[in-house]
Amino acid sequence: MGELKLMKGNEALAEAAIRYGADAYFGYPITPQSEVIEYLSEQNPYERTGMVVLQAESEVAAINMIYAAGAAGKRVMTSSSSPGISLKQEGITYIAGAEIPCVYADVVRGGPGLGTIQPSQADYFQACKGGGHGDYHQIVLAPASVQEMADFVALGFDLAFQYRIATCILSDGAIGQMMEKVVLPDQKPRMTEEEIKAKYPWATTGRKRGTPHRIITSLDLDSNRMEQHNRHLQEKYKEIAEKETRFEEIQCDDAEYVIVAYGSSARIAQKTIQLGRAEGMKIGLLRPITLWPFPTKAIEALIAKGVKGFLSLELSCGQMIEDVKLACNGRAKAEHFGRVGGIIHTPEEVLEAMKKQIIGE
Template sequence: MIEYLSEQNPYERTGMVVLQAESELAAINMVYAAGAAGKHVMTSSSSPGVCLKQEGLAYIAGAEVPCVFADVVRGGPGLGTIQPSQADYFQNTKGGGNGDYRNIVLAPASVQEMADFVPLGFDLAFKYRMAVCILSDGAIGQMMEKVVLPEQKARLTEEEIKAKYPWALTGRKRGTQHRVITSLDLDSARMEEHNRHLQRKYDEVTKNEVRYEMIDCDDADYVFVAYGSSARIAQKSVQLGRAEGLKVGLLRPITLWPYPTQAIRNLIDKGVKGFLSV
């Protein structure tokens, strides 16, 4: 991907900067800085690389900097294997770094959704001033499928960034106050209130941003719960089961955080007898 983008000279064509950082630590701190300036910025890696970025992601959460990162999951723990996996689920849905924070987690089940979730991720990141994870397993990450790319959006000018994101660091003019974006506050009372503010924001995300897909769940006795490539396999199982007269369905979480807990409760209330998490 880096080689392709570098060959296409995106900076000359669109103003987009593509950079191969010297390390994961450098990459996530570049994201921190660019996001603090109001820029749409993202990074990506596989599982061990995302582990190395967790300190920066915790700083980003504390400083409320919007950004997107993609984790194409491979087997672990540790260096593990290059084979596809979904083993980073807990890391990304529970925060990953230190402190009580969350990232919105989107789980694509196709290459098309991998592309679609990038603009969606930026919309959510800037709406709530937080990081959004595109959590793809290795199978989806290496799959080849046709993709329809969205229309290119005009890049915001510096003046538009200042008007749209008044919190962003866009340079200080004489006579104006310093603007600081940081996760550090040595005043315990202010830090406590900041954490309460973050939890209120996460409650708002949980209330408004749950996404999921239901397939053949209206009359289902049993329901698969699966995301990513596992959801594709489960969907085929539903088709085969239905052909045999079995009342089975699929609930596919699209947001792994916030999780579609209420959707599962609703299915229980409708009389679903059992769930199989794949």
């Protein structure tokens, strides 16, 4: 079962897409995620599984290729880094409106603008609060290891097709560039045309004479229908929030204070917890795995168990802290700490922040 390898996060993501039986990858290179398309080009998966890999002429073209192929029921993925993801936002909101399943990875770098090629977590708002226009959400998965970069491809596709929604794999330059041990799943076959037709009655797989049109669009000029469509989307989001919220708790059982962190910050926080526990501090880590839906109930449960304060640790000037504060709702202290501009906080300075901002001396 599975194959053990040492890989970069970006490579693991790419290999996992091939092994999941993805039909196509459309992308455009940008640091720090260029290894995704480099690895796919080198592997030539068309020979392995028939998977198409295409470097589009731009990010805008790539996301619209995703729109079209996803509408036909194909398993398609794209990836980029922050400035490229900004370019894709129009396509992403159209995908949300038209309910097209797809997976896209954002290996976040520092902004705003072209910013820096170094890691950042400053695109939390963009991914979780709607980078495009309209009332929409997408599932946002935050891998904290190379293994999860691989695992979340399969999870992302499964969720995307179950709910007809986009899944964003939100990582960062550190997770994309680092190498770790990864157990790769066995190769799955791609779905056949017949299987797609049988499984996805909404997919535009070609109309036979006398059968109704299948229309995939985000446009409806009838306001009543459009309101209904929006209500339907909100119902779907509510169901996802109820059923698909994922998180991990580390050393939270006896914790008085908890760091809330995802992705690379969650890894650094684990070291901080080791250092703090060695000093006798009762601290733990809540790691959101889904950033949307956010694990609000997990924070509520920790407060009910007696946690007095939360430190939202992010490589940003403070974004996830808003969701942490909403979850706390005044019942516990919540503060933000994070380095930006491509600088990564050290476990030691996080511990200092914990002492100063949350525990108090």
